[in-house]
Amino acid sequence: MKKIVELKNVSKSFDGELVLDHINLDIYDNEFLTLLGPSGCGKTTTLRIIGGFETADEGEVIFMGEEIGDVPPHKRNVNTVFQRYALFPHLNVFENVAFPLREKKVPKAEIEQRVGEMIKLVALTGFEKRSVTSLSGGQQQRVAIARALVGRPKVLLLDEPLAALDLKLRKDMQQELKNIQKATGITFIFVTHDQEEALSMSDTVVVMSEGRIQQIGTPIDIYNEPKNAFVADFIGESNILDGVMLRDRKVSFSGHLFDCVDEGFAPREPVDVVVRPEDVDIVAPEKGMLQGTVTSVTFLGVHYEIIVDIDGFKWMIQTTDFVDVDEHIGLYIEPDAIHIMKKSEYSGMFGDYSSYSMELDEIGELEQIEELGELTEEPVEEAKEAESEA
Amino acid sequence: MKKKASGNLTLIRRLALAPYSFWAALFIVVPLIFVAYYAFTDLQFRFTTDNITRFFTATSTVADETGEHEVRTYVLIFLRSLKLAVISTVICLIFGYPFAYLISKAGARTQSILITLIMIPMWMNFLIRTYAWMTILQDTGILNGFLGMLGLGRIHIIGTESAVVIGMVYDYFPYMILPIYSVMAKMDVKLLEAARDLGCNGVGVLRRVIWPLSLPGVISGVTMVLIPSISTFYISQKLGNGKFYLIGDAIEGQYAANNLHFAAAIAFILMVILLIGMAFMQRFANKRAAV
Known part of the structure; x- marks a missing residue:
């Protein structure tokens, strides 16, 4: 090209x-x-x-x-x-x-x-x-x-x-x-x-x-394959966790050892681990790799967005199965749902949903609507004039 | 439901406007009616068109190097006023337009300083400003003193048309700059960038975007300079040594001679001519804007 x-x-x-x-x-x-x-x-x-x-x-x-x-x-x-x-x-x-x-x-x-x-x-x-x-x-x-x-x-x-x-x-x-x-x-x-x-x-x-x-x-x-925590967070939703790459295709995070598909890191290299909310399966607590408590559930039409507290870290999970607030659940993550990134200046800044609330998103949307209002001002005025003429 | 609400609004609006409507009626409409009434009546307040006819037909003799000529007095005065006013307006526009553009491009602080500087002379009395120009332009005045100091010799300028034009330009210049500046300051810089993006060089941007968009400002500037300068009387008396009798001088002279009906007739004719001129200019502007 x-x-x-x-x-x-x-x-x-x-x-x-x-x-x-x-x-x-x-x-x-x-x-x-x-x-x-x-x-x-x-x-x-x-x-x-x-x-x-x-x-x-x-x-x-x-x-x-x-x-x-x-x-x-x-x-x-x-x-x-x-x-x-x-x-x-x-x-x-x-x-x-x-x-x-x-x-x-x-x-x-x-x-x-x-x-x-x-x-x-x-x-x-x-x-x-x-x-x-x-x-x-x-x-x-x-x-x-x-x-x-x-x-x-x-x-x-x-x-x-x-x-x-x-x-x-x-x-x-x-x-x-x-x-x-x-x-x-x-x-x-x-x-x-x-x-x-x-x-x-x-x-x-x-x-x-x-x-x-x-x-x-x-x-x-x-x-x-986001390169760092900034990209992972900016593009879509991501749970970003501190992890350690034990060896090729083996990573440890949240107190559990996971199989993954990434290679080429130094032994025991600290890394950022990305898990997309839609890639987590909800299972019975005893069958899960991780266990946690549901702290909030939001219905979004296509799926539910739930926040799960796992040892103080809040995960976002998107699921079509209904779970209730305060329910104890297990999480199951496939190896290819885990993406490993090198540590960067953005490590630790993103990917924890403990401060997340729908309200914040709504405020963002409101600002956008206000911007729109500014732009549509003129036609609105014209409409008013037309009305008063009528 | 909606209609009723807007109906109430109109009523409130009308009430709010009442003091202004009253003011306008008392100080604008009533005097205009009086002018028209006086213009079309004689000393006994009987209807007549004599005053109007007199404006177009009165003659007098003037002498110049080619001998004596019979001229239509007031038509000649009117044309002279028009000529000087048009020259002054054109000069104001030629200097005012680029100046207004430069001000609108300056930083916010510089803009407000420059605009204040332009307005300061307007805070001083018009007569005093004109007297100041007399002392500057006199044969023994500041200008000639300065030229003499530089060894450039003296110039005779007081009592010429140039002196009258200088006075008019000085007095009315701010009225040209301010409306043009206010249009330009509001112009979206993105439009100028868009024009450059679409292939215009500096001249192209000016000709195809800045000029047409600033036209409303130009028209109000031209109006605000042309109208007072066509009807001015004091400047011509002081800076023209009374040699250039203008239409304003004619009106003043007739009033001073207690000839109110003819003075009103001149004022009335001047007003009608200006109104026709304004309507024409507005049409031209609308046509440009519609293209």
Whole structure:
């Protein structure tokens, strides 16, 4: 596969604070690559450096074999879909999409044809003359995508493009973006903090934290073989325990010796052990490898999420079997459900559910809803006006 | 249910607006009615269009190097006022627009300092500011003193159209900057980034995004400079040595001569012309915005 963008030892600071710490990343032609991480991890800065809106303090940005560190954005064969779309409010849908072509002085007939194609690609036919401010969030999103693609860039940068959409629309757009990427064959570099989005859309996921790349891999690799406690915790739910690798395929944790499938660690090497909540079977206490007491049970539709106290460490287990709070249960873990990681700076920071509560998650969701409210303010006002006119 | 609630709201709104409506009626609508009433009546308050006709037909003779000419007095004065006002407005726009842009791009602290500096002269009385310019521009004034010191010789500027324009530009410059600045300060920087991303260089961003989006500010700036400068009278008397009789001077002169009906007629005509001009400009702006 051909490399299209290479970042070599790229560093960037803002006001003396290191935002990117020697990033090395190869991005291949035709790839759907996602930069995933919590806010402040440097993913958006990475995107802006590729787009030309920031200059790296150190290191090289190579585009199709050429160093482009000093090339301004308008001369890069890269386009961006901005977080809040940044559509031009003084132009209608057609003119927004035609914007880059008019700048390049493309002949009128060709503009008509190419803009028409793009509007069709994003399923907005019939909306050409509409003002962009009268469109819904999802429609604005489509205009932004059409506008970014009409110039036929080699690479499309997408900065959390779905963050402002509601859940249902977000799922649809994920699928649609994936289809557009396949249909056009353009490399997509997608930034998100939503791990589910990253797993479901990407060919390659780059997990970032604190300005450093933690892991690069396919979604399946990242989920099944997380490199450290940060990745294991950020992608999905994980119970992360202190363990000792006794020898190949033998690991001890929670006071029990387990069979596992990992090899290549030093004898008696301390390690982090990851067990996914869905990989634990609930059995009778005497048949379990570990025994504990259920402290909470939450019904989530598809399964129950239960928290089990095992010698003071709280495990999360997802199960379809009903158990009651205060019930004493046994846990059974298959060897291939155990994943061993080297100790890292993130060891001990994640993977214990003793402070976990659904409330915290809800607060997170509320914040998101508030953000949405901010965005939908205008249409709401318009609706009010329409009402009072009526 | 919903409709009733909004009905109540309208009532509350109306009540809340009542003092302002009353104020506006008393100090804006009533005086305008009086102006129109005086414009269309004679000394005995009988209806007449003579005052209006007089504005367009009154003539006088002026002499210049090519001899004596018969001119339509008030039409000529109006055109002269329009010319000086347009020149002043254009100068304000040419200097004010980039200035407003630069201020909007500065840091928050610098922005508030610069805006305060622009507003400070507005806190001083208009007459005093104009007198200050007299002392600067006089043949023996500060400007000529300075030029003399540099050995550049003197210039005669007081009593010329340039002096009047300088006075107008100085007095009305803030009214051009402030509305443009307030539009630009609110402009989303992401739009400018998007334009660059989509192939615009600096000039392209300015021409295709910043300018069209700042047009509402430009229009209110132009309005706020053009209207007071077209009807100004004091500046032309002091800085033009009274040689450039402007439409404002004409109105003032007629009032001073206790000729209220004709003064009202001039004011009325000026107002109608300005209203037509404004409507035209607004239409132009809406058309641009709709494209």
